[in-house]
Amino acid sequence: MGSSSMWMTLLLPALLAVAMSAEALTVRPGCVDRCGNVSIPYPFGIGKDCFRGDGFEISCGKDSVPLLLGTGQNMDMRVLNLSLSPYPVVRVMLPVAWKCFNSAGNTSSSVEAVIYLKPDGVHRISRDHNELVVLGCNTLGLLASGPPGNQLYTACLAFANDPSNLQDGACWGVGCCSVDLPMGLTNNIVVMGSASETKLDGCPCDYAFIVDKGYYKFQKADLTMNGSQTSMPLSLDWAIRDNGSLPWTCADAATRPGFACKSVHSECVNSNNGPGYTCNCTKGYEGNAYVDNGCTDIDECARPEDYSCHGTCENINGHYKCECRTGYDSKDAYTQSCNPKFPLPAQISIGVIGGILLLAFLSFIIIIRKERRMRHELYRRNGGPILEKASIIKLFKKEDLTPILKPSNIIGKGGFGEVYKGLIDGVWVAVKKPISGNQMESNQFANEVIIQSKVIHKNIVRLIGCCLEVDTPMLVYEFISQGSMDDILHGGAKKPLGLDARINIAAASAHGLAYMHSQANTVILHGDVKPANILLDENFMPKISDFGISRLIARDNEHAALVIGDMTYMDPVYMQSGLLTEKSDVYSFGVVILELISRKRASRPGNSSLVNRFLENHKKGKKSTELFDMEIAEGAEDLLHSLTELAIKCLDLEVDQRPTMSEVAEQLVALTRSHQV
Numbered sequence: 001m002g003s004s005s006m007w008m009t010l011l012l013p014a015l016l017a018v019a020m021s022a023e024a025l026t027v028r029p030g031c032v033d034r035c036g037n038v039s040i041p042y043p044f045g046i047g048k049d050c051f052r053g054d055g056f057e058i059s060c061g062k063d064s065v066p067l068l069l070g071t072g073q074n075m076d077m078r079v080l081n082l083s084l085s086p087y088p089v090v091r092v093m094l095p096v097a098w099k100c101f102n103s104a105g106n107t108s109s110s111v112e113a114v115i116y117l118k119p120d121g122v123h124r125i126s127r128d129h130n131e132l133v134v135l136g137c138n139t140l141g142l143l144a145s146g147p148p149g150n151q152l153y154t155a156c157l158a159f160a161n162d163p164s165n166l167q168d169g170a171c172w173g174v175g176c177c178s179v180d181l182p183m184g185l186t187n188n189i190v191v192m193g194s195a196s197e198t199k200l201d202g203c204p205c206d207y208a209f210i211v212d213k214g215y216y217k218f219q220k221a222d223l224t225m226n227g228s229q230t231s232m233p234l235s236l237d238w239a240i241r242d243n244g245s246l247p248w249t250c251a252d253a254a255t256r257p258g259f260a261c262k263s264v265h266s267e268c269v270n271s272n273n274g275p276g277y278t279c280n281c282t283k284g285y286e287g288n289a290y291v292d293n294g295c296t297d298i299d300e301c302a303r304p305e306d307y308s309c310h311g312t313c314e315n316i317n318g319h320y321k322c323e324c325r326t327g328y329d330s331k332d333a334y335t336q337s338c339n340p341k342f343p344l345p346a347q348i349s350i351g352v353i354g355g356i357l358l359l360a361f362l363s364f365i366i367i368i369r370k371e372r373r374m375r376h377e378l379y380r381r382n383g384g385p386i387l388e389k390a391s392i393i394k395l396f397k398k399e400d401l402t403p404i405l406k407p408s409n410i411i412g413k414g415g416f417g418e419v420y421k422g423l424i425d426g427v428w429v430a431v432k433k434p435i436s437g438n439q440m441e442s443n444q445f446a447n448e449v450i451i452q453s454k455v456i457h458k459n460i461v462r463l464i465g466c467c468l469e470v471d472t473p474m475l476v477y478e479f480i481s482q483g484s485m486d487d488i489l490h491g492g493a494k495k496p497l498g499l500d501a502r503i504n505i506a507a508a509s510a511h512g513l514a515y516m517h518s519q520a521n522t523v524i525l526h527g528d529v530k531p532a533n534i535l536l537d538e539n540f541m542p543k544i545s546d547f548g549i550s551r552l553i554a555r556d557n558e559h560a561a562l563v564i565g566d567m568t569y570m571d572p573v574y575m576q577s578g579l580l581t582e583k584s585d586v587y588s589f590g591v592v593i594l595e596l597i598s599r600k601r602a603s604r605p606g607n608s609s610l611v612n613r614f615l616e617n618h619k620k621g622k623k624s625t626e627l628f629d630m631e632i633a634e635g636a637e638d639l640l641h642s643l644t645e646l647a648i649k650c651l652d653l654e655v656d657q658r659p660t661m662s663e664v665a666e667q668l669v670a671l672t673r674s675h676q677v
Contacts, residue, residue: 026288036064041084043240043260043290052260052290053242055122068092072118072187080233084288085280088238089126091212093231097141100205113209117186122238124273125185125210129235133171133178133216134158134208135223141177141208145185154182156208163202166220175203176218181210184274210234239276250277263287263295265318284318311338375469382468383446393453394465396476400424401467404431411483416546417472421479428479429464434472445473451522452547459512461535461545480535480543485592489531489599497540499632499639502596503672505542506643509534510665512544513589517582517661525580529588530569531595568602568609573655583655589664590650597640597647599629611651618648639675646671 027033027042031050034040035058045051046058046066057069058079067076068090077092097113117123134141134156143154156179160166166175203223211232240260241248250268253259261268261279266289269278281287281295288294300307300320307313309322311333324330324338342350375398387393404422412419417434452463467474482488485505488495516524526533526547533546567575571587574580591602594614602610610627617624625633628640646667652658659667 026291026294028291032060035060035066035079038066038079038081040066041082041288041290044082052240055118055238070121071123072116072121078231084290085278087129088278089129090123090236090238091233092236093233094210095231096207096209098205098207112189114189115187115210117236119186120241121186122241122276123186123236124183124238125181126235126237127181127183127185127273128237129212130181130210131178131213132156132181132208133176133211134206135176135218136206137161137163137175137203137223139203139206139208141206143181143185143208143210144189145182145187147187152182154179158206160203163220163223166223168219169217171216171218175220175223237271237273239271239274239278241274241276248276253277261289262292263289264293265295265297282318308334310334310336378470379468382473383449384468386446387449387466387468393449393463394476396424396465396467396474398467398469401431401474401476404429405433424464424476428481430477430479432475432477434474449473449475451524454522455516455520455524457512457515458541459508459543460515460547461543477545480545481538482536482540484532485534485536485542485596486531488536489595490601494599496631499636500672500675501540502632503639503643503668503675505534505536505540506593506596507665507668507672509542509544509592510589510661510668512542513585514661514665516544516547517585523582525582526585526588527580528566528569529585529592530566531592532566534592573653581655582660583658586650586658586661586664589661590647593643593647593650597629597632597643598627599631600627614644614648615651618644636675639671642671 027040027045028050031042032040032046035046040046040058042050043052044056044058046060051057054070059067059069059076061067061076066079068079069076071077077094080091080093081089082091083089094115095111095113097111099110100108102108115125117125132141132143132154136158137160139158141156141158144151145154146152156177157173158175158177159173160175163175170176171178205223205225207222207225209232212235215233240253242258250270254261254268260277263279263281265282265285266279267282269280271277279289281289284298284300285295286298287296297315297317299315301309301313301315304313307320309320310330311322311324311328314321314323322333324333327341328338329341330336330338384395387395401422401424404420404424406420409420409422410418411421411430417432420431420433422429422431449463449466456462461480462478464476464478466476483491488497513526513529516526524547526544528546529544533544535543535545537543569588569591571584573587574584591611594610595602598610600610613627614624617627623637623641624644625637625640628637633640646659646664649657649659650664
């Protein structure tokens with residue numbers, strides 16, 4: 001409407017030329033065939049005896065502007081295009097309905113757009129080609145159709161609280177709305193009503209109009225035209241109705257005088273918008289079906305872009321032949337290429353090549369079957385049948401995890417192998433791929449996996465599943481976003497970690513280990529407790545990981561096992577005796593507490609180790625204040641000394657003097673509460 005992008009030059013003739021390109025536009029002898037740039041084919045016409053009847057008369061007005069007469073309108077309609085087939089449409093220009101408001105919110109001026117077509121006449125407003133568009137803020141546009149007292153309404157509401165939020169090109173109900181039209185529209189009036197008594201400053205006027213679908217593109221500037229009256233193009237369906245004197249369908253009209261389909265190669269088509277019919281040229285012909293001999297044969301061979309032929313083309317009446325030339329063949333030359341007929345040497349060559357391809361295919365099948373057998377054997381050897389019966393853990397196929405096992409997805413490496421991060425069914429997971437060759441007896445592995453899968457605790461990393469179709473089974477765990485406590489304390493980019501957070505990490509980790517020792521159905525000894533095996537989620541909630549290397553020991557079995565863990569955190573008593581107990585994990589956890597409060601790495605056993613420095617101070621009765629992390633030391637010396645005393649108890653070389661993990665957890669909770677008071 002008001003914007004330059006909207007008011008482009010009205011309708012280039014080519015806008016409907018696609019629909020008219022196949023027509024040989026013809027008129028009655030002695031009649032004019034165009035007005036300005038608009039072609040005027042019969043049954044439309046200019047002048048006496050040049051058009052069929054009411055509704056088809058065209059007046060070539062001032063400046064060669066064609067006008068449609070006899071529609072029942074009080075005003076003639078400017079014609080933009082005429083089309084006979086396949087869509088019988090007249091495109092015309094009609095005014096826009098608008099209403100403007102003064103500063104008090106009252107109507108200052110308005111125009112109702114009346115479109116009156118004879119109910120029994122040639123034209124109907126096209127449902128397929130048009131839409132009703134309403135512009136404004138809190139504006140209801142109505143399209144009323146039918147005689148007074150028996151009208152049908154089509155409505156559209158354009159709503160906007162703030163004109164600044166409107167978007168160019170968006171006509172979805174905010175400032176602009178559009179809606180399809182019903183069938184059979186003739187006499188109509190476009191009116192508007194406000195959905196609110198309050199008018200916004202950015203919307204001084206409301207607008208409503210019927211317009212060709214896709215023609216109007218909403219612009220925010222269109223809401224500030226201040227009621228300048230304009231017109232919009234819309235399409236009218238037309239058909240032969242002869243003023244409704246008879247129910248003119250093809251079946252009726254073909255037997256009566258005045259049948260409109262005059263050309264030999266024409267066919268009648270019932271109108272899809274009200275009663276009546278139109279005429280088309282039959283397949284293979286084009287032109288004007290409304291005049292004698294108006295439909296002429298199409299030379300398909302002269303139009304290769306429209307009629308395909310991959311061989312030699314020969315035109316015939318109503319169709320064309322397409323055949324391959326001598327020596328060439330095709331299953332369908334109309335749609336498929338013509339290829340040389342193969343001589344014997346070519347056939348032999350193809351046979352040889354085909355044989356090679358067949359052998360390659362058979363070899364591929366053999367390799368695939370061998371791969372499947374090998375996978376099945378690995379699956380069986382790694383305890384698959386036992387895990388199937390358990391039905392408590394997901395068994396992944398190798399191809400499920402292959403997309404994750406890329407170098408770019410590695411998030412950790414160690415003596416055990418590699419850890420990869422990836423998505424499975426929309427969930428982030430950590431896939432642990434052990435070093436090949438680290439195998440254990442299948443029943444033992446399956447039993448350990450079953451026990452791990454039953455460990456459900458908020459402070460223990462959850463085992464989701466495993467893949468058995470590889471030499472060394474891969475385990476799939478939940479992914480913990482913040483990484484390990486070792487990364488947080490000692491990583492390249494150290495993260496701030498307050499005292500409350502550290503005590504909570506220690507207490508929650510102790511609860512996880514206590515659950516493994518005394519609350520699970522089977523006693524689980526970790527055997528490698530260290531900061532690197534305590535993972536932290538986005539809320540710094542700790543989760544114990546990597547207890548897969550520990551032996552999962554039944555309560556009534558001997559607690560002897562060979563565990564290879566990090567010597568820095570290993571219980572000296574265990575290293576001497578080879579006897580792994582719950583108190584071995586308690587010792588390792590004592591080292592973890594010292595790292596938490598000092599933010600210093602625990603080195604290998606020796607005179608310079610962190611453990612030795614704390615123990616030496618304890619023996620001398622000296623407090624270890626100089627070892628505390630300065631980030632948390634100020635004002636918290638008493639609490640840190642209490643944590644140090646708890647760690648010293650865990651490090652006692654007299655195993656029986658060490659507290660249990662449940663006792664450690666209780667003391668940490670008590671310290672947490674005392675600190676928060």
